[in-house]
Amino acid sequence: MPNDLQRLNIKFYLEDETSVSPEEVFRIFNRWISEPRDEVLIDVADYTHIPNGPQTLLVGHESDYSLDNTDGRMGLRYGRKRPVDGDARQCLRAALSAALNACQRLEEAPEVEGRAQFRGAELQMSVFDRLGSPNSAQTLEALREDLLAVLSEIYGEAQISLTRDEDERQCLTVQIQAQGDFSVASMQQALAA
């Protein structure tokens, strides 16, 4: 039975914003369509004519991936679209894991020769579902325990701050910052453990 935490988006930021261009990612995403891993990937869209938004979008059936600049900072965004079963923790884990896998796949893509590196200590979580998860302090409160539980899997004992975007017209968006350095690979391992 789908729970309330649907359309979950997770974004990790590039260490160096210019390390990989939308054109390169466009090529890489195209290749991913031909080499899918347990999911249906459909098409790639180029939106580089718009400054702050998805720059290159990989459209999938269950989820989308994009090199994203919506908040003015370049990163890789994972966005779940189709309903997921499980409780909030399971949804959060699944989304985090999918986002990290995509980051790792991009870091390792031969086309970028290791130039693309993600900063693990910061991430953005947003929920594109104004009905199920309205952008309010209450929603975040209700989610806090589950969210911190899942975050502690990747960040261990590190101190974590959660900052909610208070513009109520935006969907629920939380900026998450952990103290310390975290690599994509280490976080992935931690999550898999």
Add this chain to the structure above:
Amino acid sequence: MSGLTWKDELGDRIPEDLGREIDIFETEIELRSQDKLDETLFAETRLRRGVYGQRYDNGQRFDGTETQQLAYPEALTKGPNTMWHAPGMQRIKIPFGGLSVEQMEVLADLGEEVSDSILHVTTRQDIQLHYVHIEDTPDMMRRLAAVGITTREACGNSVRNVTACPLAGVCNTESFDVTPYSRALARFLLGHEDMQDFGRKFKIAFSGCRHEACGLTNMHDLGALGVTRMVDGVEKRGFEVWVGGGLGAVPHQAKLFDEFVSEEELLPLAQAIGRVFARLGEKRNRARARVKFLIAKLGIEEFKRLVLEERQQLPHDDRWTSYLDDLDETDEEPLKPGQALNGADQPEGFEAWHETNVYRQRQTGHVVVTVYLPLGDLTSNQMRSLASISQRYVKDTVRLTVEQNVVLRWISEADLPALYSELKAIGLGGAAAGTIVDITACPGTDTCKLGISSSRGLAGELRRRLAERYHTLDAAVQDLRIKISGCFNSCGQHHAADIGFYGISRKINGLTVPHFQVILGGRWKDNAGSFGLPMAAVPSKNIPAVVERLAERFIGERQQAENFQDYIGRIGKREVKAILDDLAQVPTYEEDPSFYRDWGDVREYTIDDMGKGECAGEVVPLAQFELTAAEREAFEAQILLDEGDAGVAYSIACGAMVQAARALVRTQFLDVGDDAERIIEEFRTRFVDTELFFDPFAKDKFARYLFRNHEEPLTNPSAEDAHRTIEEAQLFIEGAFACYGRISDAEGTLAGS
């Protein structure tokens, strides 16, 4: 799970009738998902609600090397060859392009929640969302309905969005504000029982004056141009009504139906036209089902007689005139009083922006600002910010334009510098609206199933190049309009541009190469006053050079204030062709592989994503040669038409079709000879009956041009008849090229197996 639904949440904010409609649709989705509703029926019902298919929804995509199967979770379909889970396009009707702040906010939210955070403005003042899942559509429709927007009849064989000049009500040249009339007609016809049995779509546009381009009434099934007339010493409002216009593969200029239809008669007349169209319009052959074909068949006089007869029989309906009491409902008021600019500080870039993006309203002190959207796209965040800007500078006075932009009306001039800075901050401060940089493009191969070449890829490339050089361009070049369609269907309105392009493909040395037909001589002004004609097929990669060369020659050779159409007319088509000749050549793959990929794509080019045709047969290399000769003949016909010889132009165009048919027949039967009758018979049995000639979507549409022109030749063709026949010949020849391409592919496959 809380069980909260949008239906409960929105409650009675959803108008009852729309709510019921949406509930029915939701049930149909449920039934289809259980395979309890036929797929074709379901397709029709979803199309009527603006729920379109999208490229790759047949479950296949060419990845540059081979066609990949997209492994959707179930085999269920939402229409023939359309996978249930494949993302689709949602068209959202915005009558006369008018948007309120609240509507903009909901659109922004939906863009994020059900689409890819991008909203696309179309060439008919609609909004489109892409990559939408069918199961997300009912709630999306409810949220739209709650703010007064419907997607009903946004597609399908119905009355499509009613468009109108985006300047209506504030324009300096209009007779009166056509907004309330367009709104009334849109409301009256929405879901009207007389408008449900069409063989094809029906498009309506309103314009406030004759000479500007805004309304494009000439290319609509029904165009209403606001005019006034003195009746018994009192000024009466009415409409000059035009019918049977339309773009599409073969464009038709609208015909004058009546010079003055009073405001009281407008709605009943539209209803009567709808009834006649439903009764007599073609139903089986989609390719000839638009009103334009009915009028061509009956003649305008007979059509008019039938409509007026129908009008007399219509049972009275109060709605015909009741809206006249509420004409002022759409009147707008400024948020702030109009104040002059008065030497206020100007941010960087302001002057250039002011020059192209600001229009002085009829009302002193107020201006209309055009927000230029590259490729008609904006993000959800940009839409939300625009809503907030509108709220602070104007009221609900925002409109979408057919040039795929947004306009903010009733801006006080004194606010312009601050407004400009705010637009710039959200990435919407682009100058050069309405210039050569502001290119119109249909979705093309990006998302449209029928796309042949990448209209958006090309538009993006041209825009980048032209924007860089904009300030160095001569003013006459800056003013040119470019419009691009991804195929012959002309959704990008390429006929009504100074320079138009539509996507085609050509087989070169066994490989398929993306091309565009170059269309010149069209006219955007005068409500799309004339339509351009094809000049040359040029590989996509050379199109930027085409624009550059035409612009240079125009500036170098233009006489005094000669405009582009006059210049092209003066130098003549032969010369234009000569200018473009070398650009039509395609280097071999080894010399330049980039020609074998389309703009904005990294894959090797293919037309396989459109769907497969059935092919067999032998190929002789002669075919390509003979088809090119046929194309040359069609071009010759254009020249003769320009020289005023419609009769000869017409017969040469017909001859060119026969010649192209012969080229195909000769791939199987070399000795077919020269007799037209024999060629056509052989062509029919070998290529049409076998469906070898069938385009994946247009089917035998183009073959019918050949048959009709042969079976019912015109004895005394007018210039318009000749013009149309040349277009038909061009399309038939294009179809023959494509068929030849498919045959060679099949042969390649045989040879390889």
